[in-house]
Amino acid sequence: MKYRRLGKTNLQVSEIGFGAWGIGGALWGATKDTQSIAALEKAIDLGLNFIDTAYFYGKGHSERIIGGVVRASNKQYGSQLLVATKIPPKNRVWPAQADSSIGDVFPKAYILDYVQRSLDNLGLPHIDLMQFHVWQDSWAAQDEWQETISEITRQGLVKHWGISINDYQPSNAIKALETGLIGVVQVIFNIFEQTPRDLLFPTCQKLDVGVIARVPLDEGGLTGTIQPDTIFAADDWRSHYFRDNRKELLAERLEALAKSLEQLETPFTNLAEAALRYCLSDTRVTTVIPGMRSAARAEQNCAFSDGTLFSQADLKSLEPHAWARNWYE
Numbered sequence: 243m244k245y246r247r248l249g250k251t252n253l254q255v256s257e258i259g260f261g262a263w264g265i266g267g268a269l270w271g272a273t274k275d276t277q278s279i280a281a282l283e284k285a286i287d288l289g290l291n292f293i294d295t296a297y298f299y300g301k302g303h304s305e306r307i308i309g310g311v312v313r314a315s316n317k318q319y320g321s322q323l324l325v326a327t328k329i330p331p332k333n334r335v336w337p338a339q340a341d342s343s344i345g346d347v348f349p350k351a352y353i354l355d356y357v358q359r360s361l362d363n364l365g366l367p368h369i370d371l372m373q374f375h376v377w378q379d380s381w382a383a384q385d386e387w388q389e390t391i392s393e394i395t396r397q398g399l400v401k402h403w404g405i406s407i408n409d410y411q412p413s414n415a416i417k418a419l420e421t422g423l424i425g426v427v428q429v430i431f432n433i434f435e436q437t438p439r440d441l442l443f444p445t446c447q448k449l450d451v452g453v454i455a456r457v458p459l460d461e462g463g464l465t466g467t468i469q470p471d472t473i474f475a476a477d478d479w480r481s482h483y484f485r486d487n488r489k490e491l492l493a494e495r496l497e498a499l500a501k502s503l504e505q506l507e508t509p510f511t512n513l514a515e516a517a518l519r520y521c522l523s524d525t526r527v528t529t530v531i532p533g534m535r536s537a538a539r540a541e542q543n544c545a546f547s548d549g550t551l552f553s554q555a556d557l558k559s560l561e562p563h564a565w566a567r568n569w570y571e
């Protein structure tokens with residue numbers, strides 16, 4: 243496992259981080275906690291030290307599983323695992339709406355309450371990185387959130403702050419980054435969604451902000467495991483994401499992508515590997531956080547951090563595979 247510096251936080255984080263939405267026990271069909279714990283333990287054994295979760299992933303369930311594993315690992319091996327979590331929007335609206343007020347989404351008392359809830363769920367003395375789970379940049383200049391997070395940091399409850407940027411709105415946090423209070427962004431970045439390279443990544447580089455690439459596998463679309471005849475369980479939210487003729491559209495895109503991948507200078511073994519390497523090959527990305535629900539997935543994904551990066555020519559050849567759409571809607 244290779245490590246990169248998470249911007250101005252100065253934390254050294256593994257190139258492959260643990261995306262912990264799927265282990266929250268809600269929305270992703272049936273999950274077994276024993277399997278989730280095995281996935282986390284395997285990833286940690288393989289050098290992964292960065293875990294991304296959220297209060298909202300099973301209303302604390304994902305945080306509680308992670309807290310148990312992290313506390314045990316820190317105690318047994320003296321490891322220093324890093325946990326990032328998120329404060330959900332008070333009005334429960336994803337993404338944050340352009341006309342919403344921060345008073346309705348992240349008022350002071352609510353931020354304080356959710357920091358404490360996450361601390362309780364994790365059972366840890368502090369949170370390494372707390373992220374706002376949605377954001378509207380029109381809120382950036384307002385005093386209350388700035389003073390609130392500064393106060394929480396002074397108390398030692400949260401070490402660093404981040405923003406998990408609204409889906410497909412990579413520039414909708416730039417003003418917040420300019421306040422200097424936000425050290426990390428989390429953004430959708432993958433072979434289909436390349437727009438963070440235009441403005442967000444150069445800004446992060448200039449302001450020394452760490453970048454977490456989320457949904458690197460397009461919710462499974464960039465793995466080859468989702469075919470036109472794939473049927474999702476009724477309680478798997480991806481029956482919505484891949485609804486109607488979307489699996490057929492995906493198959494057409496993957497066929498075109500396969501032709502470009504065959505021509506790459508850099509060797510790779512399968513589509514998931516190519517998708518994760520794509521993210522890490524932009525060195526402005528600090529860590530990529532695929533969802534991993536089994537030890538087998540953890541083993542596969544951690545192996546991809548071996549220093550091999552796609553060349554600039556390879557990256558250029560993948561540019562035409564950018565695909566503007568929003569299947570979360």
Ligand SMILES: NC(=O)c1ccc[n+]([C@@H]2O[C@H](COP(=O)([O-])OP(=O)(O)OC[C@H]3O[C@@H](n4cnc5c(N)ncnc54)[C@H](OP(=O)(O)O)[C@@H]3O)[C@@H](O)[C@H]2O)c1
Nearest residue numbers: 261262263406456457458459460461462465514532533535
């Ligand atoms: N708004 C936000 O802040 C937000 C939103 C979305 C995600 N996130 C974060 O980003 C993380 C990653 O996103 P995600 O989990 O939604 O989607 P993702 O990582 O793009 O895709 C997850 C899917 O890929 C599959 N997969 C993983 N590794 C694979 C491999 N090597 N080969 C084949 N398939 C593989 C998983 O398989 P299995 O089905 O076998 O598990 C799962 O179905 C989340 O867990 C969460 O931490 C944040």
